[in-house]
Amino acid sequence: MPENQVLVEIKDLHTYFFLAEGVVRAVDGVDLVIKRRQTLGVVGESGCGKSITSLSLLRLIPPPGRITQGEILYYKPSAGDNGSVDVINITALNPNGREIRDIRGNQISMVFQEPMTAMSPVRTVGQQIIEAIMLHQKVNKAEARKRAIEMLARVKMPKPERTIDDYPFQLSGGMRQRAVIAMALSCHPHLLIADEPTTALDVTTEAQILDLMRSLQNELGMAIMYITHNLGVVAEMAEEVAVMYLGKVVEQTDVKTIFLEPLHPYTQGLLSSIPRLDESIMRGEKRRRLQMIKGMVPDPYTRLKGCPFHPRCPKVIGDVCDQVEPASIWVRPGHMVRCHLYAEAVKSGPAPSH
């Protein structure tokens, strides 16, 4: 079976929130491809639409939010794993219907940033994992408990036979996150959406959890959509990276290229604003100022004309970037960027706005 088969394809997704103060264009034309068994890292500034993209994929958008345009196609591997797929249009499903509930938590599951919100505080870890297993698999309670203990052992939970009867508050942050991962993986999903799963943890615990996710991914052969704004974590986890800005994917390519030859000025700005452990620190030299992206993300109600990044862009082209929204440009197969710098054609004059 080919390794790089597409698992999920998001096409021109728009998810808006209709508030009294105005319309929040949380996701405003996102295109993304998640391949089987691959880790896609999704990065971008706070509020750029990372979480809402992933919640759209599970059809968990709370009102007054709504998917207003676009398509999410799920290429569901068929049971026999003989390489054939069923194509499911997730955007066409009833968000409360049986079909999406069968996908959610079973074929596509999610780990959230704050482990406390994913688990109920009044029920034991075991009760919750067992329930997740019984919801999607036809097994009795004793069998579900056995599988839950197996899963806890797999995430390297110490003494799983005992921990299974603990309440979430009895566990440390790192252990709680392991329990949440065990729950998310208990049905062997094809895709795990991990939304900042280690942001609340310290570096050593984070390193353990990342290591764990990588080895479980190999074992179970799942794809991971890894959302974070920690570029170090992206470098360690992802094979493919999508950079988002104001509701759009502005660049997507493989992890090496993103770090070594980024094209979009926003990606370049992000990379140069991280403090680095480089030779100058080891030599004890006077530290240099960090480079900054000037300005701030505009408030979510305003819609900018042209490229959403142009007011902050150091390479802005006058009369182009503030007029015309750049389309996705494939500079080579496998490297997409939305930026006028890479489109010769557009420079000859403003094209009509969409």
Add this chain to the structure above:
Amino acid sequence: MPDLMPQSSPASSEPLLVVEGLTKYFPIRRGFFKRVVGQVKAVDHVDFYVQEGETLGLVGESGCGKTTTGRCILRAIEPTDGRILFRDPKLGRVDICKLDKEQIRLVRRNIRMIFQDPYASLNPRMTLLDIVGAPLRAMGLAHGKELEDRVAQMLQLVGLRPEYMRRYPHAFSGGQRQRIGLARALAPYPKFVVCDEPVSALDVSVQAQILNLLEDLQEQMGLTYLFVAHDLSVVAHISDRVAVMYVGKIVELASTAELFSSPKHPYTEALLSAIPLPDPRPREKRVLLTGEVANPANPPSGCYFHPRCSYAEEICKTHEPEFDEVTPGHYVKCHFGRELSLTGVVRMPDR
């Protein structure tokens, strides 16, 4: 306890802050009579000093006592034991642990704290004028028009428009709120600022703005920082020296360059190797810590780190190591600190 004071110290280079044997135990109470059944050794005989104008980084796993250390220095909580010597411009050299209420009020003009969470730490019902002006008003430093001018000046200093003075915090982004917290902390022109994870909740581009701002303000106002953070790349960037804490104790302290290039404590080695580096090329060697951080209510015998340490020997289980100065200015609390050859950060080329 080793002598942590610099060798030759004329009065002018005397550290701004000297912490000696600082200890904070939280009682664990149970039952109807709230009997004390045990103690959380949150901070346990900690020693360090901070020179004027310097930034000392403080790192370590969650729960190791970083915030508690900072709060003791502010006397926001009562230390159980130890001395905190501070060179106050008005009071002279004082032991913060021994001050009375009125003196604490005075010293808090010069020792301030900024907090991790820019959302929770600002009162949503107060305007920026009230928030930033509160310490000035409480300390009787300014009122009326003068107060407004001072608030306007502080807002400008941290890169916010003075016109925002009448707005409420909800109208601001995370990075802007962190600036508001900074303006509030700096309003009385302090000497010493405890920065408790000031950029942890921010994304990288805003983080860069706040870190640069902290450095600019340090230069302009001659500030001294104790900088607490999880992110070791951030700590390396901003700190002159770094202290590593493990379960209530400082296990290593050295200049930033020394600590990151040649660590001497196995725990520091493990911390450094856990740093996620923004570099997609595969890493050479990685020491993953196994097991969990020790429980400060019931720490292991001997060296607290021995159950997780791959270099541990018999003596580590039975004897607590000294905090030893292995090379000038490089302190380590490990029986084998002078012998082990440990791996620092895998070097990245300069940009």
